[in-house]
Each structure stands twice: as structure tokens, then as C-alpha cells.
Amino acid sequence: MDAPAPRSRFPNVRQQMRLREYLRPELVILGLKGRGARDAIHAMVEQIGSQGVVPDPGALESALLAREAVHTTAMGSGVAVPHATIEGLDRPVVAVAVSPEGVAFGPVGLDPVHVFFVLLSPPEQTGLHIKLLARIARLVRHPGLVTQLRDASSARAVLETLETVDAGHV
Amino acid sequence: MQLLVAVINESEKLDEILSGFLELGITGATIINSEGMGRVLSHDIPIFAGLQTLIARSRPQNQTLFSVIKEEEKVEGALALLQEICGNFDDPATGIAFTIPVTRVVGLKPELGTEES
Numbered sequence: 001m002d003a004p005a006p007r008s009r010f011p012n013v014r015q016q017m018r019l020r021e022y023l024r025p026e027l028v029i030l031g032l033k034g035r036g037a038r039d040a041i042h043a044m045v046e047q048i049g050s051q052g053v054v055p056d057p058g059a060l061e062s063a064l065l066a067r068e069a070v071h072t073t074a075m076g077s078g079v080a081v082p083h084a085t086i087e088g089l090d091r092p093v094v095a096v097a098v099s100p101e102g103v104a105f106g107p108v109g110l111d112p113v114h115v116f117f118v119l120l121s122p123p124e125q126t127g128l129h130i131k132l133l134a135r136i137a138r139l140v141r142h143p144g145l146v147t148q149l150r151d152a153s154s155a156r157a158v159l160e161t162l163e164t165v166d167a168g169h170v
Numbered sequence: 171m172q173l174l175v176a177v178i179n180e181s182e183k184l185d186e187i188l189s190g191f192l193e194l195g196i197t198g199a200t201i202i203n204s205e206g207m208g209r210v211l212s213h214d215i216p217i218f219a220g221l222q223t224l225i226a227r228s229r230p231q232n233q234t235l236f237s238v239i240k241e242e243e244k245v246e247g248a249l250a251l252l253q254e255i256c257g258n259f260d261d262p263a264t265g266i267a268f269t270i271p272v273t274r275v276v277g278l279k280p281e282l283g284t285e286e287s
Contacts, residue, residue, distance in 0.1 A: 135193045
């Protein structure tokens with residue numbers, strides 16, 4: 001039986017948006033390997049494409065690479081959030097990829113990335129896209145989260161860890 | 171519609187607060203550098219210099235955030251978020267927040283919606 005999610009410290013505040021609503025077990029990628037951003041993005045797009053999430057994986061890969069070319073989505077502390085708006089989705093979706101070894105991603109000198117959140121949204125939902133980016137940016141500050149995700153042994157463990165942290169924040 | 175005013179003592183938490191505001195759909199806020207009474211008294215007025223009661227509660231600088239928020243639910247969310255990040259405002263040297271009803275506003279940009287049907 002699943003462990004109950006922790007209660008919010010602010011029970012009177014209606015929860016506006018939860019990351020868990022946009023996560024899918026089939027989009028948790030464990031053991032991601034890559035020699036750099038291009039490699040890592042290619043591997044993640046392959047997995048996302050194999051699940052039929054987007055109609056044109058090639059376009060997705062181009063969009064993610066274009067975004068990285070403008071400015072890296074690596075946030076430091078071992079996290080990156082490649083993201084794009086893509087035609088053919090009805091709602092945002094978040095894939096999570098974990099690389100225990102780490103991927104050199106972004107400018108030289110930045111920590112290797114161990115956890116990727118790939119956020120994809122329909123072009124007409126940019127407001128929600130921004131909210132989800134903000135949510136991810138805030139949750140990854142939770143002490144120990146990145147290490148827990150990096151060391152997770154299963155997709156279920158990744159999702160449970162994220163759900164717990166997600167539920168514990170306003 | 172409320173004007174939220176929050177004095178944030180730990181400036182380094184500001185980016186996390188603003189990220190949280192975005193999550194709530196609040197896209198506008200004005201932030202100004204500010205200084206608390208304890209700091210001014212203990213540093214600028216000689217008779218109060220060095221008084222621990224004043225110094226203990228003061229920081230070199232704090233930041234004051236203003237945001238006009240239309241929806242009551244978002245006001246509640248913002249107050250909860252501030253305390254999640256800064257700590258309970260009833261504790262000393264964390265910060266303070268209050269709201270004032272706003273009867274009229276001009277130039278307020280739309281807040282972010284969820285867009286999902």
C-alpha cells in the first residue's frame with residue numbers, strides 16, 4: 001500500500017498546482033548517460049518519443065537544443081530543466097531523467113547534472129509552463145532532494161520522492 | 171483585491187519567494203531595498219549604539235515587497251509561501267507581512283492562469 005502523502009503545513013491554503021499531476025511513470029529515465037548536452041538531450045528525446053508523447057521527436061530535439069543555445073537550462077546544484085513548447089500536446093508533461101554519473105551540461109565549471117526535468121507544454125499554455133518551471137526551480141532547493149533522486153533505484157522511487165516533496169510545499 | 175506588503179529579512183530568499191509567486195500565478199511585484207528601525211537606531215543614533223536589544227533583531231538591510239493581488243485565494247497562498255520560505259513571521263528577525271484592501275487599481279497586468287480546460 002502506498003504511504004500517505006505528508007500533509008501541507010498550511011492546510012487552509014488550497015493547493016494551486018502540483019508537479020505530480022504532470023509526471024508519468026513511463027517518463028522516468030534512470031541511468032541516463034551522455035557526453036554532453038547534445039547527447040543527453042538526444043537520449044531523453046528518444047525515450048520520450050518511444051512513449052508516443054510527442055508527434056515529432058525530431059522537432060522536439062531541435063526545440064530543446066535551440067533553447068540550450070539561447071541560454072543553458074542548467075541551474076547549478078546538479079539540476080537542469082530543458083524545456084520547450086511543442087505542438088501536439090493537450091497539456092504539459094514532465095519527464096525526469098536521472099544520471100548517477102552526471103552529465104557535463106551547460107557552461108564549463110558548472111556542476112555535472114544528475115537530474116533533468118524535461119518540461120514540455122502546448123504553445124497555448126505558456127502561463128502554466130512558466131508556473132511549472134517556477135515550481136521545479138523551487139522544489140529542487142529542498143534539502144537532499146537531488147541526492148535522493150540521483151540515488152533512486154527505480155522509477156517508483158523517483159516519483160515517490162518527488163511526490164513527497166511536492167506535497168510538503170505550498 | 172489586496173495590497174500585500176512583506177518585509178523580507180533574508181534577502182537571499184527573495185528569488186525563491188518570487189519563483190513561488192509565479193507558481194501561484196502572481197506575476198507582478200515591486201521590491202525595494204529597505205532598512206529596519208532597529209538597524210537605523212543602533213547604527214545612526216549614538217545614544218542607542220550597541221544596544222543588543224536593537225541589534226539582535228536587525229539586519230544590515232532587508233527588502234520590502236509590494237504586490238497587488240486580485241484573488242483572495244492567491245493572497246492566502248502568498249502569505250503561506252512567505253512563511254514556508256522565511257519561517258514563521260511570529261519568530262523574531264524573520265520578516266513581517268500584511269495586506270491592505272485595495273479599492274481601485276490602474277495598470278495591473280493579468281495574473282497567470284492555468285489555461286487548462
